[in-house]
Amino acid sequence: MSATPWQPTADDFAKAESRGDAQRIVRPSISYWQDAWQRLQRNPRALVSLGIVVALALFTIFGPWVWRVNPAAQDVDQISAGPGARGSGRIVEPYTAWAGVTVETLPTSGSAVATGIRLAEPPTTHAVRLVWDPAANATGYHVYRNISDPKASRALGLPLGDILDPHRVSFEDRFDLEAVPYWYSIVALDAAGAEADGYAVFEAEPKLVVSADEAVARGWVADSSEARVGDAVELPYHPLGTDYLGRDLLSRLMHGARISLFIGVVAPLLFVFFGICYGSAAGFAGGRVDQVLMRAADFVVALPFLLFMILFRIAFGIGPGESGVFPMLVALVLLGWPSTARLVRGQVLQIRNEAYIGASRLLGAKTPYLVFRHMVPNTIGVILVTLTFEVPRVIFIEAFLSFIGMGVAPPTPSWGSMSNEGIKTMLAHPHELLFPALFISVAVLAFNLLGDGLRDALDVRLRGRE
C-alpha cells in the first residue's frame, strides 16, 4: 500500500482568520465553595450523612415542641413498657379490705401440696386474691411470686407471705402489682415448720385498675365526677416505650439529644476556635515564641485525655441540681485544642512561604489583606473537616463519661447516661439500652461519613486518598 504524500497548495499557507474568542473560557467560573458543593453532591454516602445530620438537628431542636411530654414525668403504671405499647385501665371502686378464707376441718390424708388454687375474684393491680384447698397435715403455707414459670427448678421468686395458721387457705397479694403475668407458688409447711418438697404453681395476670381518685391524681380524667366505675381509660402513649422509672423514652431521647449534641457541637467549636487563634499566633510569630507555644501544646497532648476529664469532673464537684454540662465543656476545651493548633500552625507556616503570597506581597498587599484573601480561604476547608471529625469524637467522650457516671448527672438525660441506665435492665427490657445506643451510633456514623465526604470535597491535596 503506497500512501500519497501530502501536496500542500497555496491555500494552505494563507493567513489564518483570527478568532477573538479562542482564548475565552466558555464554562462559567465557579467558586471554591460551589466546586466543593458539587463534589459533595456526587458523593451519595456524604449526602445521606448530611441528611441524617440535618434530621438529627431537627429532632433535637423541634422535637420537644412537637412531642410535649415532660422527660422527667413518671408513668408509674407503665414502667419499662416496650415500644408502641399502650395500656388501658379500668376505673373501679376504691380498694376494700378482704377477710380471706378459712376452713374448719383439716385433711390428714391426701395431697401433700395445696390443690385447687383459684382466684377469689378477677385479679387486678389493686389485689390478687388466691384461695386453695388445704394440704394434708400442713401447719402453714409460704407464698411466693415470680415473673417467670418456676417449673421444676424451684425458682419460686419473691417470698410474699408466711401463713402460720393451717386453717387459713387464702392469700391476698397487694405488693407492687403490675399488669404482667405472675406465677404464684404455694408451699406447705410440715409439723416442724419446714417447707415441703412439693409446691403448687398458679399463674395470674392482673388487670390494670384505678379508683376514681387515683385516676384524677394521675391526670387521666379531669375530675372524679367524670370517672364512672367501669369506665375504661387509655394510658398515656409512649411510642418508644418507657424506662425503668416509667419516663417516656422518646421525650428523654429528644432532651438527651439537646445535651449530647450541644456538648458535641459547642465544645469542638470552642476549642477549634481557640486552636486556630493559638496556632496562627504561633505560626505568625515564629522563632522562639513559636517553639515555646508548641512545646506547651505538646505537653497538653501528652496528658491522658479521659483521666483528666474524670479529674476535672471530680475537681468541679458537681452539686445537687446541676447537670454537669458546664464542667464538661470547660474540660473539653482545656484538653481539646492542641490538635487544631498544630494543624493551623502547620498550614500557616506552609502557606506563608507559598509563591503566591510572595507575589501578592511584592504587589504591595498588606498583612490583613493577605490573611483574609489568601490565608483564611486556604485553611478554612481543612479546619471545617477537623471540626466535623471532632464532633463524633466529643459525642463519644460524653457518652463514655456519662456511662461510667462521670459525665452528665441524673436526672438530666443524655444519650450516654440513658445507656448507663438502660444497661441495668438490658436482659429484661433491651429497648431501654437499644434506643440511646442507636442514636449515639447513628450520630457518630453520620458525622464521620460527612467528615470523609467534606474532606474529599474541600481538601484538594487529600483528594482521592482513602
Place this chain on the structure above:
Amino acid sequence: MLVYILKRLVQGAVTVWFIATATFVAMHAVPGDPLRGERLANAQIRANLEARYGLDKPVLEQYGVYVGNMLRGDFGLSYTQQNRRVNDIIREHFPVSATLGILAMAFATAGGVLWGALTALYRNRLPDAVIMFFVIVGISVPSFVVAAVSQYALVNLNTAFGTSLLPVAGWGTVWHMLVPALVLGLSTMAYLTRLMRSSMLDITQSDFVRTARAKGLPPTRIFLKHQLRNAILPVVTVLGPQIALITTGGFVVELVFAIPGLGRYFVEAVHQLDYTVIMGTTTFYGAFLVFMVIVVDVLYSFIDPRVTLE
C-alpha cells in the same frame, strides 16, 4: 539514641509530675471532706484519723509528703478500705487489667493487619465491602454498647444451648477473657484496619513493588516481603495512642463484664471519693501511658531503619 531516650524519659517524668500535681490539686479542690461518717462526730477519733492520713498538716507540707512518697513509689493508704495500701490495690488489680489489655491489643493488631491487608487485596470487591462495613460499625458504635450487646447475645446463646458455652461475666480462666478482650480491642481493630488498608493501597502503587513485579518475583513473596512489611509501619506509629485508648476503654468493659481490674476499681474509687486511691491510680495510669508512648516511639526506630532518633 541513648541521649534521645534519656531526653524523652525526662520529658515523661515532667509530664507524670504534672499529672500527680494536677490530681493533688483536683483532690484538694473538691468540696467536702474525705473523712465522712457518723463515727467521726467524736472529735478525738477525727483527730486521730486526720493524723493517720496526714490531713492535720498544712496543704503545702501535705504536697511535699505526697511527692516524696510518690518518688519512693508509695501511694499511701486507702480511705474507704481500712488498712489497705494503694500499692497493694494496684499490685492486685493491675495484672488483671494488663492481661485483658494485652490480649485486646493482640486481637486488635493481628485483626487490623489481617483485615486491612485483605481489604486492600480485594479492593472494591465483596470481601472489601463486607469488612469495611464492619469497620464502620466498629468505629461508630461505643464500646459499652458492643459490650452490652455481646453479653446479651452470650446470655441468650447459653440459654438456647442449655449449657454455659462461654462465661457471661467474671474472671479466672482463658474463657472469661475471650469476649471482653475482643470487645475491648474492636474499635482499635477497626481503626487499624482502615489505616492498614490505605497504607497497603499506597504501597501497591509504589515504585519498588512495580520493580519487584517486573523482575518476576512471585506475588505471595511481593505481598509478604515488600508490601506487608512496609505497610505495617504507619500502624506501629499509632500504637502508642491506641494503648491509651484501650487502657481507658477497659474501665467500661471491666464494669460491664464484672472483671476485677484496676479500671473498675478506679471508677469505684471515683464514685466513693477515695482520695488516695484516685490520686495513686491516676498517677500510675498517667505514668504507664506516658511510658508506653515512649516505648512505642523507640521501638519504631528499630522497625523502620530510616527513622533515626534525635
